[in-house]
Amino acid sequence: MFTGLVEEIGIVQAVHHNGESATINISAKIVTNDLKLGDSVNTNGACLTVTSFSSSGFTVDSVAETMRRTNLSILKPGDKVNLERALQLSDRMGGHMVSGHIDGTGKIFKINNEGNAQIITIETVPEILKYIIEKGSIAIDGISLTVMEVDNQSFKVAIIPHTSHETTLISKIKGRTVNLECDMVGKYIERFLNLKEDKKSESKIDMGFLREHGF
Numbered sequence: 001m002f003t004g005l006v007e008e009i010g011i012v013q014a015v016h017h018n019g020e021s022a023t024i025n026i027s028a029k030i031v032t033n034d035l036k037l038g039d040s041v042n043t044n045g046a047c048l049t050v051t052s053f054s055s056s057g058f059t060v061d062s063v064a065e066t067m068r069r070t071n072l073s074i075l076k077p078g079d080k081v082n083l084e085r086a087l088q089l090s091d092r093m094g095g096h097m098v099s100g101h102i103d104g105t106g107k108i109f110k111i112n113n114e115g116n117a118q119i120i121t122i123e124t125v126p127e128i129l130k131y132i133i134e135k136g137s138i139a140i141d142g143i144s145l146t147v148m149e150v151d152n153q154s155f156k157v158a159i160i161p162h163t164s165h166e167t168t169l170i171s172k173i174k175g176r177t178v179n180l181e182c183d184m185v186g187k188y189i190e191r192f193l194n195l196k197e198d199k200k201s202e203s204k205i206d207m208g209f210l211r212e213h214g215f
Contacts, residue, residue, distance in 0.1 A: 001086065003087055003098060004084070004096055005094050006142060006166055008030040009080050009082060010026040010043075010080070010081050010082075012076065012078065013027050015075050020064035020067055023051075023062075024059065024060050025057060025059050026043070026081060026083070028058065029055075031058070032057065035058060037050060037053070038050065039085070041083060042082070042142045043072070043082070043083060044071060044168075045102055045141050045179035045181055046101075047099065047100025048060035048062060069105070072179075081168065082141050082169075083142075097183075102180065103128050103131070103182050104125065105179055106122040106124035106177070108122055108172055109121045111173075118170055119148070119157070119159075120157055120158075120169070120170075121154050122155055123154040124155075128182060129155065131183065131187060132147055132150045135147060136183055136186075137183045140157065141179050
């Protein structure tokens with residue numbers, strides 16, 4: 001579990017593709033502190049397992065499903081990625097609960113200046129937009145952000161100077177693909193409601209059935 005507060009920008013050193021999966025080598029300094037084999041590191045929003053590390057970087061494996069759903073599939077040496085170590089129970093919850101399980105991707109449609117902030121409009125598919133609400137939380141490339149506006153094609157977020165300096169988001173240009181993880185609460189509620197409806201439809205005993213049989 002993560003907070004969506006990026007600790008460091010890492011640099012991709014190498015990407016070794018093996019069919020649909022890949023091994024990624026990333027240089028970093030902060031997140032390697034107290035790192036252990038098997039630890040999780042949020043990499044551009046995706047929860048990945050550390051398979052080796054040193055004081056100057058670490059290696060992770062990305063399975064085919066992760067490559068299909070995220071922008072990790074287009075990473076190349078020299079690219080920058082947002083990094084965050086897994087949440088500790090003693091940490092402050094400054095962002096929101098981020099699982100590191102990407103729902104899909106979006107594309108940057110527009111970037112506008114507004115005061116000291118930059119407003120980014122991101123287009124994505126209806127299957128993701130249905131979980132996004134105004135003033136709700138969303139993780140974009142692993143960054144916890146608040147939704148300003150949302151319509152049936154896109155949503156907007158505001159990037160303050162601190163976020164632009166500490167993450168990769170503002171360095172991306174129009175048309176660039178970003179990873180999206182919606183707030184998990186909405187997905188759980190939808191699942192519970194669907195299960196409830198499924199159980200209702202499975203039951204053949206209703207008022208009509210009871211009347212028909214003399215009850």
